Amino acid sequence: MLDYWKIDGELIKRVADNARLKLTEEEIEKFTIQLKDVLQAFKSLDEVDTNDVKPSFHPQKISDVYREDKSEKFSWEPLANTKHKEGKYFKGPRIV
Amino acid sequence: MxxxxxxxxxxxxxxxxxxxxxxxxxxxxxxxxxxxxxxxxxxxxxxxxxxxxxxxxxxxxxxxxxxxxxxxxxxxxxxxxxxxxxxxxxxxxxxxxxxxxxxxxxxxxxxxxxxxxxxxxxxxxxxxxxxxxxxxxxxxxxxxxxxxxxxxxxxxxxxxxxxxxxxxxxxxxxxxxxxxxxxxxxxxxxxxxxxxxxxxxxxxxxxxxxxxxxxxxxxxxxxxxxxxxxxxxxxxxxxxxxxxxKGMKIGVPEEYFEGVDEKITKVVWDAIKKLEDLGATYEEISLPHTKYSLPAYYIIAVSEASTNLAKYCGMRYGLHLQLQGNFDEYFSTVRSNGFGEEAKRRIILGTFARMAGYRDAYYLKALKVRTKVIEDFKKAFKQFDVLAAPTMPIVAPRFDEIEKxxxxxxxxxxxxxxxxxxxxxxxxxxxxxxxxxxxxxxxxxxxxxxxxxxxxxxxxxxx
Known part of the structure; x- marks a missing residue:
């Protein structure tokens, strides 16, 4: 695991950019301290020997469920909750 | 009436x-x-x-x-x-x-x-x-x-x-x-x-x-x-x-009493004794991976949460702002305005735990520890019908205590x-x-x- 002292504002900013969050300087400072605290406490996971242990993505084994491959019409109005639309389309921000 | x-x-x-x-x-x-x-x-x-x-x-x-x-x-x-x-x-x-x-x-x-x-x-x-x-x-x-x-x-x-x-x-x-x-x-x-x-x-x-x-x-x-x-x-x-x-077997995991308020421990033990009076039997047991369940849980939960919350971007439902700037600027502005502090904290933690270079050490490790936690329970339920413990280590706290x-x-x-x-x-x-x-x-x-x-x-x- 990452040593807690390697967590700095720059890393928090990089993570926030990836997550599409604009953080204020105050938030970056606060989250840096808090993330250090949290990851320091979570280092205890290293004590558990997990060699040859399979990860559990779910609590129990989940099998894939397939539906019939046929098209269906919406039974509801997909644009009902958007304020940004043009005709029958969602209107989004500029891509470039 | x-x-x-x-x-x-x-x-x-x-x-x-x-x-x-x-x-x-x-x-x-x-x-x-x-x-x-x-x-x-x-x-x-x-x-x-x-x-x-x-x-x-x-x-x-x-x-x-x-x-x-x-x-x-x-x-x-x-x-x-x-x-x-x-x-x-x-x-x-x-x-x-x-x-x-x-x-x-x-x-x-x-x-x-x-x-x-x-x-x-x-x-x-x-x-x-x-x-x-x-x-x-x-x-x-x-x-x-x-x-x-x-x-x-x-x-x-x-x-x-x-x-x-x-x-x-x-x-x-x-x-x-x-x-x-x-x-x-x-x-x-x-x-x-x-x-x-x-x-x-x-x-x-x-x-x-x-x-x-x-x-x-x-x-x-x-x-x-x-x-x-x-x-x-x-x-x-x-x-x-x-x-x-009558005849039901109750396991009492010792780890679930560590750090618990003494008065709460007494109330819960009294409850277990009452179950014994009603005909159940109990035995103290160990669930050794209990303390690791907390970091494992948080890493898995925030990792999944940070992907789930990616869909909130002010386009299809919920909070909308005026469409300004390119998609990166717009999505980031909406998300920064719409999410509260704890949501932002968990998104940061979860995104970090899944990022290239950290994923195996955090997310994958947590999923493997989860397997160990599940094995603890499986083993216990071979022997016991039910496990009994306190629900929370404290009683309802005051808001001024939570703030600290x-x-x-x-x-x-x-x-x-x-x-x-x-x-x-x-x-x-x-x-x-x-x-x-x-x-x-x-x-x-x-x-x-x-x-x-x-x-x-x-x-x-x-x-």
Missing amino acids: KLEKISVKEFLLRTKVGDLDLEDFSAHVIENSRSIQKKYNPFITLKDKIQAPQKKGKLFGLPISVKDNICTKGMQTTAGSKILEGYIPPFSATCVDNIMNEGGVILGKTAMDEFGFGTFSINCAYGIPKNPLDTDRSCGGSSGGASCITAAADFPHIALAESTGGSISCPAAFTGTVGLTPTYGLVSRWGLIDYANSLDKIGCIGKSVYDVALLLSVIAGNDPRDSTSLNVPKEDYTKFLKKDI LSPIEVYMMDILTVAPNLAGIPMISVPAGKVGGLPVGLHLMSDYLQEGKILQIANAFCL
Whole structure:
């Protein structure tokens, strides 16, 4: 695991950019301290020997469920909750 | 009409034979709920008028409150977040449809920590619910509104709640109500606003064990629209409440008493002794990976949450701003305005734990530790019917005490509830006694799909 002292504002900013969050300087400072605290406490996971242990993505084994491959019409109005639309389309921000 | 102290069971017997004026009753319920709302704030949305039941059924005329992360057609659903303000789902969750098909009526949408991110219902965009037993104290989280209205209501009612890491058990313990979290996959998650898909479970909070068993009988069942829904036949869970508990074996995990308030420990041990008097036997056992369940839970939960929350970007529903700048700038501005502080913190943590270079050390490691936690339980359930422990290490804290806690100190409060949630096993919290006038929860856990066993013991204990 990452040593807690390697967590700095720059890393928090990089993570926030990836997550599409604009953080204020105050938030970056606060989250840096808090993330250090949290990851320091979570280092205890290293004590558990997990060699040859399979990860559990779910609590129990989940099998894939397939539906019939046929098209269906919406039974509801997909644009009902958007304020940004043009005709029958969602209107989004500029891509470039 | 005198409705004080009328139980859900008695109410349903009376509505079944038409011995109750439902219009009068509904008016009383709304009036009472409004007064509760003024005092304790359990609702994000409270209906002006209760609609007449759609059908005669198991819940005919019974008011049900719905946690605000469960979709209700035509009724605002925010998951407690500003980023979903104004969202009107065009469909209802499967469990809500099931309730209405059995004649249940929706009373309102209950307050919660934003997306379920919290232990005390203080991360709420629409006001904090207060504990009806002491308004300076939390009613627990994240299903705080659900426990609040259940504890405060003088009318028959059951709350539909949801748990990811303890969000049903904790508020039930803090308010002296009964909270049932079913096996992962027993209740369809279709129409639930996800926090962490591999952990989320819809369940119930009620005044009695009968109430939660009844509601589970209505909401459990396979749903083709949820691919993780278990293919098990529907059951009437109230049938388990008639049996005695002679010969049942209870395991008491020693790790679940470490760091627990001494007075709480005594109340829980007294409860276990009472179960022994009723004919059960108990033995102390060890679940050695308990302390690792907390970091494993948080890493998995925030990793899943950070991907789930990626969809909120101000385009299709919820918070919209003026379309300005390119997509990166617009999405980031909407998200930074719409998410509260705890949501941002969990997005940062979860994005970090899944990032290239850190993923194996955090996310994958946590999933492997989860396997060890599940193995602990599997081993225990070979020997025992039920495990018994305190639900929470403390009684409901005061808001001024909560303010002083750092995020990691808050996360640590979940130490007793995260392991069974990681394993997806059923659990129930029932009031076991009081410390300083505040309720203490007894937590009973059983193996997958063995809801009957915890209901049976919980019912015998509460009788």
